Structure formats: C-alpha cells, structure tokens
Amino acid sequence: xxxxxxDRFIEFESGRRARAIKNVTLAEDHLHDHFFGYxxxxxxxxxxxxxxxxxxxxxxxxxxxxxxxxxxxxKVTFHELALPGDTLIYxxxxxxxxxxxxxxxxxxxxxxxxxxxxxxxxxxxxxxDRVKNLFEPKNFVFTMKLLGVFDVGRGNPGAPTTxxxxxxxxxxxxx
Amino acid sequence: xPTHDEILTKIRTALVEALGVDEDEVTxxxxxxxxxxxxxxxxxxxxxxLEKAFDIKIPRGELFPESIMTDPQYVKDGKFxxxxxxxxxxxxxxxxxxxxxKNPVAREFGNLFTVDMVAKYIESKVNVxx
Numbered sequence: 018x019x020x021x022x023x024d025r026f027i028e029f030e031s032g033r034r035a036r037a038i039k040n041v042t043l044a045e046d047h048l049h050d051h052f053f054g055y056x057x058x059x060x061x062x063x064x065x066x067x068x069x070x071x072x073x074x075x076x077x078x079x080x081x082x083x084x085x086x087x088x089x090x091x092k093v094t095f096h097e098l099a100l101p102g103d104t105l106i107y108x109x110x111x112x113x114x115x116x117x118x119x120x121x122x123x124x125x126x127x128x129x130x131x132x133x134x135x136x137x138x139x140x141x142x143x144x145x146d147r148v149k150n151l152f153e154p155k156n157f158v159f160t161m162k163l164l165g166v167f168d169v170g171r172g173n174p175g176a177p178t179t180x181x182x183x184x185x186x187x188x189x190x191x192x
Numbered sequence: 193x194p195t196h197d198e199i200l201t202k203i204r205t206a207l208v209e210a211l212g213v214d215e216d217e218v219t220x221x222x223x224x225x226x227x228x229x230x231x232x233x234x235x236x237x238x239x240x241x242l243e244k245a246f247d248i249k250i251p252r253g254e255l256f257p258e259s260i261m262t263d264p265q266y267v268k269d270g271k272f273x274x275x276x277x278x279x280x281x282x283x284x285x286x287x288x289x290x291x292x293x294k295n296p297v298a299r300e301f302g303n304l305f306t307v308d309m310v311a312k313y314i315e316s317k318v319n320v321x322x
C-alpha cells in the first residue's frame with residue numbers, strides 16, 4: 018500500500034491554501050477492515066489526508082528545503098462518516114508559518130456538508146535531527162507530480178507552480 | 193490598548209486551547225511544563241496562538257529561549273554557569289531569574305516558564321492600559 022491519502026490537488030495557492038480530493042471506494046481494503054460488515058473510511062486516515070494536504074502546502078512554501086513533520090493536532094472534530102462513493106474535498110489554509118513550523122486549519126467536505134475539521138501544527142525538523150534522512154526532498158517532489166500539484170498550483174504571480182519554477186515563488190507566499 | 197486582565201484572559205484562552213487544560217488551572221503562578229503539561233512542540237503552538245491573539249510577532253527563541261540549555265558555555269554538568277545565568281538575565285528580562293539564580297540547576301529551568309512570565313513578556317510587547 019502506498020501511503021498517499023489524497024488523490025489529486027484541485028487548487029494550490031503557494032503559502033496560503035490548498036484543496037485536494039479523496040475518493041472513497043469499496044476497492045480499498047481499509048474500508049472493510051475498520052468496522053466488520055459496515056465499510057466506512059477510517060477517520061484517522063481522513064486526518065492523515067488533511068495533514069498531507071497541509072503538509073505539502075507548508076513544504077512547498079519553504080521550497081521543500083525544510084523537512085515538514087506533523088507535530089500536533091490540537092483539535093479535530095468529525096461530523097459524519099465518509100462512505101463508499103463519497104468524494105471528500107480537503108481544504109488546508111495556512112494560519113501561521115515561521116522558521117520553526119506552521120499551523121494549518123483544515124476541513125473535509127462531502128458536497129456542501131462539513132464532514133471534518135482540524136487544527137494541525139507542523140514542525141520543521143532541524144538539521145541535527147537524527148531522522149532527517151528519512152525525508153528526501155526529491156522524493157517529495159516526485160510525489161507532488163503524482164498528485165498533480167504542478168497541474169493546478171499557482172504562486173503569487175498567478176503562474177503555474179512547476180518544479181523548475183518553484184524558485185521564483187520562494188518567500189513569495191504566505192504574506 | 194488592553195488592560196492587564198484582558199491580557200491574562202487572552203493568554204488563558206491560548207493555553208486552554210493549546211494544552212487542553214481547564215481554565216481554572218491556568219493561574220498566574222502555574223508552570224507551563226510542570227503544572228500544565230506542556231511539551232516542546234506545544235511551545236510552537238502557544239507562540240502561534242499568542243501572535244494571533246495579540247497581533248504581534250514573536251521572534252524565534254525570544255519567549256522560550258530553550259537553545260540556551262544545549263550550549264555548553266551556559267550549562268555545564270546539569271547546572272547553569274555564571275555566563276548562563278547572565279545570559280538568562282539578558283534574554284529573559286520578563287522572567288524571575290533572581291530566585292532561580294540562587295540554585296540554577298538545569299532541571300529547574302522549565303519552572304521559569306509560568307503563566308505570569310508569559311503575561312510579563314506580552315506586556316513588554318504591547319502597550320498596557322493602566
């Protein structure tokens with residue numbers, strides 16, 4: 018299993034906000050493993066999807082030079098279950114960002130209905146950290162390609178966010 | 193311009209939300225780590241909340257200068273050196289260093305971080321209404 022819990026970005030505004038979708042299907046094993054005979058998307062994996070949406074938003078803001086890790090979820094509320102056939106729309110908005118990390122507000126919607134909402138704190142690993150080698154920035158960019166960030170992303174000047182063009186957005190977002 | 197009480201109320205809200213504690217636990221003398229259970233990552237969360245609540249910027253390491261602890265010039269054999277204590281006085285004028293300086297063991301360092309210390313820091317950043 019690949020640990021990618023969003024299917025595609027549909028909006029990407031550097032340093033500010035990103036929206037991604039997650040399609041829930043009966044073909045996914047985890048639906049069947051959660052409650053026997055009652056397939057639903059586990060809330061923990063919805064939170065992971067929200068964190069991936071926000072984490073890539075925060076990482077891209079720093080041009081993937083920082084290793085961004087999920088540090089804390091001060092608050093999360095689930096309002097309803099996500100069922101097979103649902104399309105979850107994850108929205109992550111940067112509330113604050115600095116050298117140490119970021120705080121992001123995230124929501125999950127099914128159509129117009131608010132399905133879940135969370136506050137997520139990300140930390141930047143410093144270079145002395147023993148686990149720094151777990152994160153290879155180049156892999157992250159590869160995943161970004163898979164997820165279509167570069168197809169929908171735009172930086173402050175309104176131009177597409179491409180791997181080659183990332184440098185021009187450095188320090189531009191979040192203001 | 194906020195009053196002292198308004199500042200305390202906003203700090204209390206920030207700590208209740210960041211640490212999941214009850215409002216009545218957030219007394220002026222409560223220590224963030226010892227009494228309120230804050231861990232290192234919570235300090236980042238607290239800084240973000242205070243910045244928003246008071247519309248201020250809190251530079252890295254200004255409110256919680258934890259990096260002093262890992263500098264061998266300032267902390268030796270589990271105790272702050274004279275240079276370390278002087279550095280604390282310089283960098284944390286809003287904290288009650290004198291009591292700590294009598295026996296500056298490193299494990300007591302966290303006790304400097306009280307709700308009252310945060311309030312004094314905020315008051316040094318914003319104009320307070322008398």
